[in-house]
Amino acid sequence: MAFMDLVFYDISIWVYFALFAAAFLAGVIDAIAGGGGLITVPVLLAAGLSPAEALATNKLQGCAGTVSASYHFIKKGQVKLSDMWFAIFMTAIGAITGTLLVSYLDSALLLKAVPIILIAVAIFFFFLPKVQPYIASRFSLTNMQFSLFIGTGIGFYDGLIGPGTGAFFSTAYLCFMGLTVVSATAHTKVLNATSNLASLAMFAFSGHLVWALGIIMGIGQWFGAQIGSRLVITKGAKLIRPMVIIMCLAISVKLLLDN
Numbered sequence: 001m002a003f004m005d006l007v008f009y010d011i012s013i014w015v016y017f018a019l020f021a022a023a024f025l026a027g028v029i030d031a032i033a034g035g036g037g038l039i040t041v042p043v044l045l046a047a048g049l050s051p052a053e054a055l056a057t058n059k060l061q062g063c064a065g066t067v068s069a070s071y072h073f074i075k076k077g078q079v080k081l082s083d084m085w086f087a088i089f090m091t092a093i094g095a096i097t098g099t100l101l102v103s104y105l106d107s108a109l110l111l112k113a114v115p116i117i118l119i120a121v122a123i124f125f126f127f128l129p130k131v132q133p134y135i136a137s138r139f140s141l142t143n144m145q146f147s148l149f150i151g152t153g154i155g156f157y158d159g160l161i162g163p164g165t166g167a168f169f170s171t172a173y174l175c176f177m178g179l180t181v182v183s184a185t186a187h188t189k190v191l192n193a194t195s196n197l198a199s200l201a202m203f204a205f206s207g208h209l210v211w212a213l214g215i216i217m218g219i220g221q222w223f224g225a226q227i228g229s230r231l232v233i234t235k236g237a238k239l240i241r242p243m244v245i246i247m248c249l250a251i252s253v254k255l256l257l258d259n
Helices: 003-007 013-033 037-046 051-075 085-101 108-126 128-138 143-160 165-176 181-203 211-235 237-258
Strands: none
Touching: 013 037, 013 051, 013 165, 013 211, 013 237, 037 051, 037 237, 051 181, 051 211, 085 143, 085 181, 108 128, 108 165, 108 237, 128 165, 143 165, 143 181, 165 181, 165 237, 181 211, 181 237, 211 237
16 A cells, blocks of 8 residues: 555545544543453444554554543543553553564464453453452552552553553552552553554554554544543443443454454
């Protein structure tokens, strides 16, 4: 595909509107529970992009959503970046490493295990009020340990594969740092934004990014994430728990059908 085709994709203006709307909806859902890619990737493929172009462009527009949600949580005092700098750094290192190795590692085996892990996460969130205090009191990590093991590990996973990253970060914050559901969601968005931006930096050199579509969808993601992050703060666990369960199961079904 020529450079100008990657910048201005030759599709109807109405398809651009549809992609914007899909990204807006995905932004709302992703800010609450993650899994917005279940909406945006199929829509990009339906618009005529190749799988490589769809994945790269999805990473661009997804960055706008996670950055938007992160900005809102930081502004509302749900997150202090000064307390997260090492986790951000290690997550970026993990994501860059995963993205660089994606062409060299066989991720098929790991991908087959993801649905099982996501179903376990859904079960965890279903029994969250009873299970979380018990686990957090026995398996707590320091900020340094969390950054080294969880930040690097999940960041690497996001760069290598990706589905369920938000759910994994949220579960880790709940289990190992003892955060509330709202606080865990807020901190998750910051690290998710970090891994997305790090991966995007690698994708930018791949030649598969369709910039016009990514930017237009990114605008939709930004506004959708603003609404989603507000709902997280106002509705709290009553909204987050069922949404995480639904999205974990939805991603699991999608991965099982794909494989």
